[in-house]
Amino acid sequence: MSVPSREPAVIAGMFDAIARRYDTLNHLLSAGLDRRWRARAVASLGLTGRERLLDMCTGTADLAIAAVTDRHRAKDVVGIDFSSEMLTIARQKVRAAGLESRIRLARGDATAMPLPEASFDAATVGFGIRNVVDPLAACREFHRVLRPGGTLAVLEFGSPTAPGLRQAYAWYFQHVLPRIGRLVSKHDAAYSYLPASVNAFPSGAAFARILQQAGFHDVQFRRLTFGIVYLYLARR
Numbered sequence: 001m002s003v004p005s006r007e008p009a010v011i012a013g014m015f016d017a018i019a020r021r022y023d024t025l026n027h028l029l030s031a032g033l034d035r036r037w038r039a040r041a042v043a044s045l046g047l048t049g050r051e052r053l054l055d056m057c058t059g060t061a062d063l064a065i066a067a068v069t070d071r072h073r074a075k076d077v078v079g080i081d082f083s084s085e086m087l088t089i090a091r092q093k094v095r096a097a098g099l100e101s102r103i104r105l106a107r108g109d110a111t112a113m114p115l116p117e118a119s120f121d122a123a124t125v126g127f128g129i130r131n132v133v134d135p136l137a138a139c140r141e142f143h144r145v146l147r148p149g150g151t152l153a154v155l156e157f158g159s160p161t162a163p164g165l166r167q168a169y170a171w172y173f174q175h176v177l178p179r180i181g182r183l184v185s186k187h188d189a190a191y192s193y194l195p196a197s198v199n200a201f202p203s204g205a206a207f208a209r210i211l212q213q214a215g216f217h218d219v220q221f222r223r224l225t226f227g228i229v230y231l232y233l234a235r236r
Ligand SMILES: C[S@@+](CC[C@H](N)C(=O)[O-])C[C@H]1O[C@@H](n2cnc3c(N)ncnc32)[C@H](O)[C@@H]1O
Pocket: 008, 011, 012, 015, 026, 038, 056, 057, 058, 059, 060, 061, 062, 063, 080, 081, 082, 083, 086, 108, 109, 110, 111, 125, 126, 127, 128, 131, 132, 133
């Protein structure tokens, strides 16, 4: 399967087009596990209620909302995304949840974050980094905007390693998921792009090395749900 363009305008346009169906498809295609993966990412940060958190590639703000409402939560969140339609949905959800004073949303690119240096205690990016044309540049930006000692949590898809499960998941991911995605989102390419972009992403130790290259230390990763998702943690 070819890897489609990761040109920022193409990716942003694709997310603009699927924004209204994005949450439904997320919950449907992951059988509701996506909420649990985000909760694990937030819990891994050891938040105390005093932190300022950046949620990059915030999309429809599910991770940003979890970060101010979960048991261990941040004081406030800045959510950034380059898709204006995803941000429109995010704003509606933040308003409906009465969280406007705690979550600020803005348009911006992960490789040139419109943020001052050392201005965040913690940062997250959920299912966004594989879309970024230059992940190292984005990791350098996370390093720049986090204060020394601050923590970054990255959630991204991977592939299960257990024999049997690996094949079954690959079949679901390559054949079933794109069909359901196409049917519900009415977008031809977005849900074929998903498996292609996951296959092209340097997951596990390879992404951990990118984080180290960007200057992070104490880089760790763990597999969630048999390796369908990886959670990376890194200290500035
Ligand atoms: C798969 S969605 C994930 C949204 C959300 N974080 C979640 O957990 O559901 C990926 C998001 O990353 C955004 N994105 C991709 N590349 C980006 C970039 N270079 N800068 C800013 N946002 C980006 C897309 O617009 C999209 O909203």
